[in-house]
Amino acid sequence: MKTLIIYGSKHGCSEKCAIKLSEKLNFKTDVFNVKHKKNIDFKSYDKVIIGGSIYIGNIQKEVKKFCLDNIEILKEKKIGLYICSMSDGEKAEELIKTSFPEELISRAISKAYFGGELILNKMNLFEKFIIKKVTKLDEDTSNIRDNNIARLAETFNRI
Ligand SMILES: Cc1cc2nc3c(=O)[nH]c(=O)nc-3n(C[C@H](O)[C@H](O)[C@H](O)COP(=O)(O)O)c2cc1C
Numbered sequence: 001m002k003t004l005i006i007y008g009s010k011h012g013c014s015e016k017c018a019i020k021l022s023e024k025l026n027f028k029t030d031v032f033n034v035k036h037k038k039n040i041d042f043k044s045y046d047k048v049i050i051g052g053s054i055y056i057g058n059i060q061k062e063v064k065k066f067c068l069d070n071i072e073i074l075k076e077k078k079i080g081l082y083i084c085s086m087s088d089g090e091k092a093e094e095l096i097k098t099s100f101p102e103e104l105i106s107r108a109i110s111k112a113y114f115g116g117e118l119i120l121n122k123m124n125l126f127e128k129f130i131i132k133k134v135t136k137l138d139e140d141t142s143n144i145r146d147n148n149i150a151r152l153a154e155t156f157n158r159i
Pocket residue numbers: 008009010011012013014015052053054055056057058084085086087115116117118119123126127128130131
């Protein structure tokens with residue numbers, strides 16, 4: 001059986017984290033962008049890790065839809081969940097809770113916050129305006145949490 005990592009990503013951080021995670025797993029792992037992969041052969045996977053990134057308090061709608069459309073089959077798998085965002089600590093914990101259906105959160109073997117990146121030249125004008133206003137930032141920032149990625153991988157490698 002294989003492991004599936006399926007992620008949503010607008011500017012590439014959640015994708016980068018999905019790839020880093022796949023490199024740390026001791027199983028054959030497929031990594032798909034939820035936007036590009038339509039028909040998934042769930043029979044091949046016993047573990048499914050779902051990730052996405054947060055924009056104005058919400059995870060990508062495609063990630064939410066993927067979870068809801070496949071909830072019954074996902075309930076039969078070993079589930080991992082992660083988000084990418086600039087929020088930390090309790091705020092990040094709260095975002096995980098609001099990003100995924102309760103039925104998956106309560107069953108998940110591991111839930112994690114992988115940090116985030118703000119890359120100004122990947123943003124459109126509206127995004128740049130919001131980010132500059134909210135964060136006062138005028139240069140790129142990256143705070144990807146490699147430790148949290150490694151911890152989630154270790155949890156899965158033990159089961
Ligand atoms: C327009 C915009 C809105 C954002 N809103 C939030 C937010 O509400 N909370 C948060 O913690 N991070 C927020 N972020 C940070 C993103 O979650 C972070 O940049 C993440 O790494 C993006 O992942 P991606 O590259 O996979 O799309 C926002 C970023 C942008 C550009």
